[in-house]
Amino acid sequence: MLIIENIRLALSAIGINKMRSFLTMLGIIIGISSVIAITAIGSSIQGVVNKQFESVGKGAVILYVNWSMIDGYVPSEASFTMDDLEKFRREFKDELRYADPYVTEVSTVRVGDIEKKMYVYGRDVGYDRMMNMNIIYGRMLNEAEVAGARPRIVLDAPSAVALFGTENAVGGTVELTLEGETKDYTVVGVYKEEETIFTQMNTSENVTGIVPYTLMPMQADNTLYFYTFVDDTLNISEVGTQMANWLVRLKGMPEGYYIYEAAAEQQGAMNEVLSMLSIAIGIIAGISLLVGGIGIMNIMLVSVTERTREIGIRKSLGARTGDILFQFLIESMIVSAMGGLLGTGLGMLIAALGMGAVGVEFSMNPMVVVVAVGFSAIIGMFFGIYPARRAAKMDPIEALRYE
């Protein structure tokens, strides 16, 4: 009952001095809004980063020559052959879920009168499963096509549209030159990439296609990379190190000649950077909340002094120490909580605008609002204790005499 009364009192006290109340809240507003904006931006970016790494595929590991060990040129005995790939696959058959020699070529593609530059990737069977590719028409390359180096191609949806005017290009033929050989390739499938900030940025005219890696034998027999997927339940770093070391022994190269790079590790590093950024901003926000709290204490002290007479009247009418304490505590809590609410709104606005500007979907847990307002109220309570105690301990007759 007294709670409702005190809340009403606090609201009217805040309403009487609107400008002053607002200025009092400012520190809290700034502190809370920066926390909210940063956590919102951070979690949105994290979402994008995670999605991006997912688009690389879980468990992706690239093995390659350690360039820092190379002086000038790579000796031919250092590069991998298709034979090496077979040995590698056999050796790591338990760990590996996929491996290809990472061959790619930019070449000219023709369909009737249309001629475009195409990024052609040579892949093995099962690549689509590793990448969670969304095949919308037809199918992915099959075993026979890879083993037999058959001229088959899988296009991404925008390329299919660019070349055939329709996403459903299955059965169509493209003329493609790979490693100097021009052939007609039959389209067996079309896939669609999920839109991300990067696919949106890609506005180039060029098209993309996937063919059996066996169609680029010169590259595949002389590659510096293995593009692999490792069982993601395993310790990626451990497996990566094992594989790199095994390749060193296979090729008779000095220690550390081959290294690996794992998407999962990069993702971890990226998240670490993000969380460190959050901590830094958190500290700044903490300081501004501290300053905000001190501001509240300051204004509450002024308010208590201004209302000394009122406190005397209340005491003369039977208010106890606790009643007065409670009244002023509630007031400082409400001022602070209102600041927290405004700060949350402002922070979300900043985050939404910022995210909108770079075209990233804005995501935030609604519980954040509750936590922010609750936390602000606690700050208000903490910094309100001293002024409220001062009010509560006033001697009634001295308070009444106060001019």
Place this chain on the structure above:
Amino acid sequence: MSEIIRLQGVSKTYDTGKIQVQALKPLDLLVEQGEYVAIMGSSGSGKSTLMNILGCLDRPTEGQYFLAGEDVSKKNDNELSLIRNQKIGFVFQSFNLIPRTSALKNVELPMVYAKVPARKREARARELLEKVGLGQRTDHMPNEISGGQKQRVAIARALANQPPIIFADEPTGNLDSKSSVEIMEIFTKLNREEGNTVVLVTHEPDIAEFADRILTFKDGCVVSDRRKNASAGCGEVEKPC
């Protein structure tokens, strides 16, 4: 009649650091339930000092104060708050209404601290304002009503928890003679009809004449204690200071 106020050797000394002022010299006083007492005396004679002690707003330096049989001088702050809330209605010269708070809310205040439910509180506050002739002014703010009306609100507020005793320190001090008479009529009515014990301070003899008993102060002493109804047997008692 039973006693409601008993002072035994109550004195008050203000310690201002450099000098000590004995505003109230050791005083014995007895007031019975239902009495109507006026306290007179020149400025600085200690009237307000006594009223503040009687109203449990201040504590005596020495002596004992029994209010309705209880030794008030031994109570702690919160117990005194409870006594002020339940037993005493205090009316001030300067009204002491809470600013920017409606007449109704001002009257409700003692009931808020007595934890009376909101609806009951409001009904009683309206009834009290009606009683002091302010039924039409319940929603007015203190700065929107006259001095006499403010004092009526203050009286209504003092009556909120139906206290047996009303203390008033120069309740008509800031009012013109017409409003003063109206306010005094309210006190008289409370004393006569509701049986409240009323103790008030005044400078004006014609205001004091409303009361049945007049105490006169001089330099912290009661120099005269006169009962108008001489048939009660006491008459005027002159006391040496």
